[in-house]
Amino acid sequence: MEQPVLADHPGLVARRRRVRLGKALAPYLLSLPAGLWLLALFLVPLVVMLSLSLQTCNFGTGACVMTWHWGEFGQQLSLYHSQFLTSIYFAGAATVIDLLVSFPIAYWIAFYGGARKNFFLLMLLLPFFVSFVIRTVVWQFILSDQGIVLGTLKNAHLLPQNFHVLATGYAVVAGLAYNYLPFTALPLYVAIERIDKSVLDAAYDLYASKREAFLRVILPLTIPGLFAAFLLTFIPALGDYINQQLLGGTNNTMIGTVIQNAFLVNLDYAGGSALSAILLAIALVGIFAYARLLGSRTIEEYL
């Protein structure tokens, strides 16, 4: 790069200095727009949220005054701890179901998908081509009391007339499990895909049984993927309120519904902010655990 013969020319020296300065600034200039955007519309809102949770708000007008009211957190928790527990329970159940359902299919595509891997991955992604809300609405119709499934079974007298799935926790978990299945299956696929097949062959050469090879080679190697899949499914499911509102009826309220109502119906910005902050804290426990164990960059590999 250096061309000492021409270095004496004063114009060139100045130009090279400018280029060097530009090169030094390049990474910052390139990341400046994104950095500013994320600062103003991701980090600042989180700070505002925390500050709002310490304010006292007028429910009628939505006007808030800073009062350093730390009690809001305890108050909201004592009011809505059961909704938090319901959310954790439903999201956890849906995530476990998704992990169990999607592991075999991810395994099959990764090991035996052959030339059609992309086709099968596209099949897993199909639900994403239909709007999230519409998908859930259709499940509402499929599961409805006199709908395609239950209505037919009832007419055949295989189910009692008062049997229902909608407005139960089962419907909510089923909806969550359906909507977030691709979030589980894809990270698992990436993790299994990445396993070096010769390691598996080595296990068999060393007289590992199929079971042992699975438990002691495949499973340990997919643990980062399992953790990523858990996180990428559990956290969005935790804050979800569409499934609960469309499939769960008025019972089984999840925390997302409470937050939505606080912000959009009751205009209780302080309460809603406190609840959001608590929800974020719960999610952060998982996020930090992941970042500590596996590094924050690794999750990108599973997206």
Add this chain to the structure above:
Amino acid sequence: MSAAVTTAPEREAAPRHRASRRRRRRWTRFILPVYSWLVIAYLVLPILVMVIYSFNKVTTGLPQVSFTWNGFTTQWYQQWNNVPGLTSAFWLSVRLAIASTVLATIVGTLLALALVRYRPPRFHGKVFVEQIMFLNIAAPEIVLGASLLGLFVTINLARGFMTLLLSHVAFSIAYVAITVRARLTGFDRSLEEAAADLGANSWTTFRKITLPLIMPGILAGALMAFALSIDDFVTSNFVSGSTVPFPVWVYGVTRVGIPPQVFVFGSVIFGIGILCAFASIVIGRRKV
């Protein structure tokens, strides 16, 4: 299905444990494929129901979807724009998605370039930026939406297209940057050096060499941003105010009755999406 399984013997371990191998064959040849297709059928079921019932006749007075089959009709496809709120919500979503995609793709690609080419001695704060992106993706969307609403209320910014656009770009940037970066890692920088040696200035090098080479990555990032924006409900529900995009509009009518046109829009969007996806698979295969 058979084509997918024929590769199985190649991957088979050294010829040992004949019985166990035969068991493994049966397992992989029959049980796993059947199971996988059942899961795929389960994933497709609601989509199929949506497409079929977009052709359903309506017998009651109000045009609303019902799940008793009343006969085949293409009426709702002919009257696709008969519901004023729905059509305007749809076009709003399209405009919003296009604007948000353009902005997020530019900003996210620049960030990806910075992240893939520079390390800490040259780029302090790289790790911090990466952690922020990680947090942005991993945090529950409802918290992001709620906090954005809190911000807009606090600074007294009226909710509408502007707040929607700001928010959609905010949640797309990290995804675009990661997608573009993934495609950038194998980039051969000697091509850029060759261009510079041949006398191209840095702008020409970028335009003629870098940009065409990273274009597939940028397009993938743009597709991601578009998909995220057009289907976003949670954040949009918080920051939309009375400017209602498609998913929020559909959510609003779930309580009062859904016009059949919703399923028409859903089916058409699904069809277009599938066509694009298959096209990209075919194009991708041809290049490799």
